[in-house]
Amino acid sequence: MRLERTRREPEAGMAVRTQLPAPPAWMRWLPALFVAALLLVEPFTPVDWPVSFALITVPLLAAFTQGPLGVAAVTVFAVLFEGVLAGTPCCAGRSVGYLWERHYVASYVCTILVGAIGTVLAAHRTRRERTLADVRFVAEIAQRVLLRPVPHRIGNLLLESLYLSAAAEARIGGDLYEAVPTSYGVRLLIGDVRGKGLLAVETAATLLGAFREAAHDEPDLPSLADRVEVSMGRRAMLLGGGEVGERFVTAVFAEIPTEGHLVRIVNCGHPPPLLIRSDEVSELDRGRSAPPLNLGVLVGEPYSVDVYDFRPGDQLLLYTDGITETRDPHGVFYPLLERLRSWGPLPPRELLEQLHGDLMAYSHNGLQDDIAALTACLLADQPAEPAPPSDGAGGSSGAP
Structure with missing residues (x-):
């Protein structure tokens, strides 16, 4: 719902292009919060519960608020972080790492694919938001005329x-x-x-x-x-x-x-x-x-x-x-x-x-x-301004 009170422009004839809508702050921080939650859970999970696989969803979470470059960067981070978790022996009580174990390699590939999809979705979302901003800009100009x-x-x-x-x-x-x-x-x-x-x-x-x-x-x-x-x-x-x-x-x-x-x-x-x-x-x-x-x-x-x-x-x-x-x-x-x-x-x-x-x-x-x-x-009627004193016969001449 759009709510608008009519107002005057700072300068006559000036129009300001509508900016892209900013997402809520909690959505911008959602990928980071998700990764932080995984770091808290990972040390307490059994070896056969590799929760690091859930990092596949991080690129999609980023696609809601980030542009294509941002989603691509998040995808690279997710793949590297999966490798760090897989290759760290101490995670989940493991004595050896599983950096190149086939399940983890499949996870890397899936994260890259999901990241590519998220990049396309982010590009489409950004394009739609720009189109909407342009439409609103034109409509706002039309309202100023109408x-x-x-x-x-x-x-x-x-x-x-x-x-x-x-x-x-x-x-x-x-x-x-x-x-x-x-x-x-x-x-x-x-x-x-x-x-x-x-x-x-x-x-x-x-x-x-x-x-x-x-x-x-x-x-x-x-x-x-x-x-x-x-x-x-x-x-x-x-x-x-x-x-x-x-x-x-x-x-x-x-x-x-x-x-x-x-x-x-x-x-x-x-x-x-x-x-x-x-x-x-x-x-x-x-x-x-x-x-x-x-x-x-x-x-x-x-x-x-x-x-x-x-x-x-x-x-x-x-x-x-x-x-x-x-x-x-x-x-x-x-x-x-x-x-x-x-x-x-x-x-x-x-x-x-x-x-x-x-x-x-x-x-x-x-x-x-x-x-x-x-x-x-x-408003109340403006009172008439008092007339200035005259120098006529009725006033003091000031002569000795």
Whole structure:
């Protein structure tokens, strides 16, 4: 399972290639521990129990963590060490050595063969790990293009985002979010594309592209939702296929004006946002949700805008249903509202970090769906700077 919190790059446009995954420390030391155990057992075994034959397995143990050269070196060591144990008379109470006895020679040959197989396996494993690292690197770049990190602050809003992938090696999926500063205020989007795979990623890219462009042009949220709906429908028709009518997205559009302590919301079949205050946590839902995007043509009703108070210190939490549908080992859904109320008010970063850790603990690291969250906290209005003292008639002239 891959877990990732969206973050800013050290430098704009910089991408760091993913390194090969490091094996656990105990696996790297497993061949040495195995040899040490044999050294402890060998003096106490009868002559007809040549436990040194077990050194045949050492190259295979090394193949789990070492590269081809490392496995070859371990194979040479195992053969030489078998010879040392076989040729030492004092081992297991022997009076003579058995360096070239046929059973020991067969053991040398078998160790070399097993070492050759281990070298091939190590080369194959290393090649697969490099391929996986390259795929993850490309996917991470794609995510940076698709889900750009939101700014930490826009005007008097503090923003943070969270993305968790349920797939172990995935970097991108159908959950999406965006925050765009416009002349109308800060406009937010969170959405969840139906389905998985490349089709969901392509649909998410279409939605985000339409939102980023239309957010600056459309004067209100219904017009913005209509514009995105048209773009989604046009793209679905161009793609064709049997799933045109099913390629839909649940979404929430939010707008926080620069002036005026309020938030406007248009909900398109998505889980309702949460308003977090110092004394309460409430759902922003008046039962007027529109159909998901790309299904609105089936209803033809205009979008409804819900307006709520949004005072300094308030925090808006937008999230996908992967959060509320997270289950514990007994199949009980994650109680998001109860958790938020028990934590009390937290700054945006701490809130998402707490949510991240709690989701992983609740599901025992067993998420079944991707998760995205976006939070915006309204800061207190900045006080006006005092005017400098004037030298007018009302002030002291300083003349004698």
